[in-house]
Amino acid sequence: MWTEVTPGWLPWHPNPSEPAFTAPEGAVDAHCHVFGPAAEFPFAPERKYTPVDAGKEQLFALRDHLGLSRNVIVQATCHGSDNSALVDALRASGGRARGVASVTSDVTREELERLHAAGVRGVRFNFVKRLVDAAPTEALETIAAKIAPLGWHVVLYFEAPDLPDLRDFFLSLPVTLVIDHMGRPDVGADPEGPEFTGFLDFVARSGAWVKVSCPERLTRTGPPALDGEQHAYTDVVPFARKVVETFPDRVLWGTDWPHPNLTDHMPDDGLLLDHVPQIAVTPEQRRALLVDNPMRLYWPEE
Numbered sequence: 001m002w003t004e005v006t007p008g009w010l011p012w013h014p015n016p017s018e019p020a021f022t023a024p025e026g027a028v029d030a031h032c033h034v035f036g037p038a039a040e041f042p043f044a045p046e047r048k049y050t051p052v053d054a055g056k057e058q059l060f061a062l063r064d065h066l067g068l069s070r071n072v073i074v075q076a077t078c079h080g081s082d083n084s085a086l087v088d089a090l091r092a093s094g095g096r097a098r099g100v101a102s103v104t105s106d107v108t109r110e111e112l113e114r115l116h117a118a119g120v121r122g123v124r125f126n127f128v129k130r131l132v133d134a135a136p137t138e139a140l141e142t143i144a145a146k147i148a149p150l151g152w153h154v155v156l157y158f159e160a161p162d163l164p165d166l167r168d169f170f171l172s173l174p175v176t177l178v179i180d181h182m183g184r185p186d187v188g189a190d191p192e193g194p195e196f197t198g199f200l201d202f203v204a205r206s207g208a209w210v211k212v213s214c215p216e217r218l219t220r221t222g223p224p225a226l227d228g229e230q231h232a233y234t235d236v237v238p239f240a241r242k243v244v245e246t247f248p249d250r251v252l253w254g255t256d257w258p259h260p261n262l263t264d265h266m267p268d269d270g271l272l273l274d275h276v277p278q279i280a281v282t283p284e285q286r287r288a289l290l291v292d293n294p295m296r297l298y299w300p301e302e
């Protein structure tokens, strides 16, 4: 089956640079995806974009190229609630990948146990309107109740302006929360301003974990300016540093490879890893961000 890629979509970077930063032993890419390949794992009919193929082999090759050890593979909306490509990648990882799936409210205990056996440890609730028509609150509450006995968490993807309306619902969920990409703050605003301090208050009140990922999605200053210092995404740095400093034991990082829905700039994954020391400025912060925190959340048995 041939699928036409969404016009304007940029493919993932074919030759990411060698990172200058050496990640600590056992580092985890805690937010990435697999797409297809479509011939084997067709994309969901209800999807709102059609990506290029980006399979497990390329993901694991990037892991090795960056000097990372493990992946947390997050179900992307282009596959809907068909987690086949995700499960296939988890099973091929030799225990070096965990997953976050997408399920519907009628999911059975047997299906959840099958996903758990493959390495899934959470589900994703997506509220980004350009990606999905968000499921009704009741359906999400049903899903949260079904996954709680497995010890799974809920990964939340939302945009900052929507948090005030979603906050009470999130606080009502009986599971651990993990927030994608810092809740997509407006990095043109003041990091000490009401929007981001409101986000930090929500994180404190909910005990949520936060991914300090996707500067390339949030930046207004654009891609890295290779000026010898490799300054990158400087407008995002104050926001990410604030989260790392405030919640050092509940932050995660990921490449977001293969970077869906980018049309004007495709990040070099080597430079994304080189961005980490700008937001986690001490070795202790970097070890927590890249190793201790993701291991505690996804491989607590080790």
Ligand SMILES: O=C(O)/C=C(\C=C(/O)C(=O)O)C(=O)O
Pocket: 075, 076, 077, 078, 131, 157, 180, 217, 256, 259, 260, 261
């Ligand atoms: O990959 C990301 O985390 C961000 C995006 C896409 C998805 O999360 C998805 O389709 O599931 C986006 O912002 O377009």
